[in-house]
Amino acid sequence: MNTIITIGRQFGSAGKEIGSKIAEECGIPFYDKELLSRTAKESGFCEEMMEIHDERPTSSFLYNLVMDTYSFGYNASSFGDMPISHKIFLAQFDTIKKIASEGPCVIVGRCADYALSDFDNVLNIFIYGEEEAKIKRISEKYNVDAKAAKDMINKKDKQRQSYYNYYSSKKWGRADSYDLCINSSKLGIEGTKKLVIQAIEDFENR
């Protein structure tokens, strides 16, 4: 096996769990939060700072407008005025490419599909779910009521969408931003995992 799998996901759709099971079954590394510590190690950013900015849009729209006039690059000496969130994004971008060049793996979120757009051996997956199923999952996982779960889902997905649409040239949640999109509520965690593994096989046999 030679394929890198990136997974975009709606909050509560079990995308992380499914990604982890795929990695386990294929015997390849899995990166979700693991990406943060790896990037921290390689870039020198502290992990807490990365956690704060993880898949969140930069704080102020106006600030971004101003910062957009600067070129990208996270070398502190030449781009001292770039917001920390941009620097972190670029450091993560580099780490994603480095990880991908080490061999097959599963990477969850963080615009990994966009970072790896020059790689041929990548399959980009998006996992989503039905509202009722997502609310149930989040309620149980965080021990909150349905209303609070729904608010968490809306907030998280809005953040992920802003982050993705800001940093990539694609639209979060649009089918054609990915190679394969699966409703995990309809196929279940095992069914979704099985389908992705089938897709990897078909992709590698072409």
Next chain:
Amino acid sequence: MNTIITIGRQFGSAGKEIGSKIAEECGIPFYDKELLSRTAKESGFCEEMMEIHDERPTSSFLYNLVMDTYSFGYNASSFGDMPISHKIFLAQFDTIKKIASEGPCVIVGRCADYALSDFDNVLNIFIYGEEEAKIKRISEKYNVDAKAAKDMINKKDKQRQSYYNYYSSKKWGRADSYDLCINSSKLGIEGTKKLVIQAIEDFENR
């Protein structure tokens, strides 16, 4: 097998061919243009008229605004002022439900997913492709140059999108409007067919 498969598709993505192959392999009926003749037979609309309005948005935005104040229903005697496009849509809507109640089948386009939203045994698929692959396919199929193929693709997809977004409560091409979305350029016609059949099996085994 007990599943009805609906297929939304980008023009040039081979969605129709893939749907036809799925129906063949599963030994179930296939409806694309076949839906028009069946609806014509059951509603009394002439097939040529159905062809003219097939998956096209109604002609005038202003006209639609006015017509929106009327309730739906295609009985000519009680809704004499409803535009013909709406009447055809509703007749097709009824035919889709009737077909689905007859047993498993594959239905391409025409908001079939929306028409069957009350059915439990439906799997909604969206098939799309990469621009280069779609242009190549359309150029060869219609014997036109790349520029003309691209124009055809843009026009057709715009029509399908308007039609879908107007008549359904969902957004055409958004992943979460469907259960499974596949980039046929990445997996190929055979790979895409295989994946859908795998999804049907997983869905039926739940």
